Amino acid sequence: MTDSFRFIGLESQDAGMNMAIDEAIMNSRRNNKVRDTFRLYRWKPSAVSIGFFQSIADEVNLQACTNYGVEVVRRITGGGAVYHDFDGEITYSLIAGVDNPKIPTDILKSYEVLCEGLVLGLKNLGLSARFHPVNDILVDGKKISGNAQTRKNGIILQHGTLLIDVNVDKMFELLKVTDEKLRDKAIKGVKERVTSVNLEIGKLSMEKVALSIREGFSTSLGVQFEEGHLEDEEVQFAKNVREEKYLSKEWTFQR
Amino acid sequence: MRAELKVPGGKLIRIDCAVKNGKIVSAKITGDFFMHPEETINSLEKNIVGSAISENDIERRVNESLKDDITLVGASIADFTSVIVQAIKGSPNSG
Numbered sequence: 491m492t493d494s495f496r497f498i499g500l501e502s503q504d505a506g507m508n509m510a511i512d513e514a515i516m517n518s519r520r521n522n523k524v525r526d527t528f529r530l531y532r533w534k535p536s537a538v539s540i541g542f543f544q545s546i547a548d549e550v551n552l553q554a555c556t557n558y559g560v561e562v563v564r565r566i567t568g569g570g571a572v573y574h575d576f577d578g579e580i581t582y583s584l585i586a587g588v589d590n591p592k593i594p595t596d597i598l599k600s601y602e603v604l605c606e607g608l609v610l611g612l613k614n615l616g617l618s619a620r621f622h623p624v625n626d627i628l629v630d631g632k633k634i635s636g637n638a639q640t641r642k643n644g645i646i647l648q649h650g651t652l653l654i655d656v657n658v659d660k661m662f663e664l665l666k667v668t669d670e671k672l673r674d675k676a677i678k679g680v681k682e683r684v685t686s687v688n689l690e691i692g693k694l695s696m697e698k699v700a701l702s703i704r705e706g707f708s709t710s711l712g713v714q715f716e717e718g719h720l721e722d723e724e725v726q727f728a729k730n731v732r733e734e735k736y737l738s739k740e741w742t743f744q745r
Numbered sequence: 746m747r748a749e750l751k752v753p754g755g756k757l758i759r760i761d762c763a764v765k766n767g768k769i770v771s772a773k774i775t776g777d778f779f780m781h782p783e784e785t786i787n788s789l790e791k792n793i794v795g796s797a798i799s800e801n802d803i804e805r806r807v808n809e810s811l812k813d814d815i816t817l818v819g820a821s822i823a824d825f826t827s828v829i830v831q832a833i834k835g836s837p838n839s840g
Binding site: 541542543544545548566567568569570571597598624625638639640641642668745 | 749755819
């Protein structure tokens with residue numbers, strides 16, 4: 491099942507459904523119902539996702555999220571809190587069997603191999619990007635992408651972001667900083683260390699960026715991406731998991 | 746008590762714990778690190794509870810919880826021990 495990937499093109503879902511679809515694909519891939527899959531998506535409405543191990547109280551300003559209509563979801567992957575702006579970001583997810591020979595068994599190495607897809611995608615847009623361990627991609631020393639991975643039941647899920655447009659001030663209204671006394675300094679620091687496609691090359695359509703990401707991953711993995719869609723069973727699984735897990739207080743507020 | 750550690754070149758680990766009669770009675774570990782499999786965090790927290798507030802006991806329990814097939818990214822086993830020790834040093838019972 492490694493000769494080609496199913497490709498699910500850019501679509502927009504709410505936070506719970508986006509996470510639930512990733513999980514549904516992992517489930518159907520584990521049961522050998524589908525091929526390895528690559529998916530592109532946006533968050534509608536905009537949302538904050540937090541890493542599996544993070545404390546929601548420490549990381550997220552829930553009142554500000556409510557005021558902005560920004561959803562909050564806990565991921566099954568570790569890593570940090572991310573603000574996914576509907577107009578400012580594209581997320582990808584890659585779901586594959588751990589037996590896929592293109593993907594190293596070693597987790598650290600696999601980040602580098604998988605992130606190469608995004609590096610090539612950015613190259614297609616004329617940007618010189620590079621992987622920065624552990625899980626970031628930088629352009630000119632500034633972060634443009636963060637990535638997170640989990641492995642469960644013989645299946646790898648890696649999802650990651652590509653910043654198209656960044657609003658650091660809004661991001662810091664929604665997310666908390668470790669030390670409130672250093673808030674201004676933290677904002678200034680992030681403004682200096684983060685960039686976006688728009689900042690680097692100007693405004694491009696989401697579709698053009700999505701196409702570049704798709705081609706980047708297809709090239710770096712050396713596999714065809716064939717247009718596909720979610721199976722009915724996956725959609726049903728995702729709807730259930732969205733409702734029972736990702737929208738539940740037990741899951742979201744567990745830490 | 747709370748302590749946190751930003752691992753140089755790595756991730757943040759934060760611990761909230763409580764100590765009673767010289768033993769850790771509750772522990773919650775949070776942060777933006779990666780731990781595979783993720784559920785290991787639950788057994789780690791569970792194993793820390795009951796620990797004497799001594800570096801040796803904590804180190805033994807952390808090592809035991811994170812051995813074998815556990816992969817950490819952005820933090821090491823020693824980092825987890827270190828942040829817990831840092832937290833209990835702030836404990837009124839730690840002497």
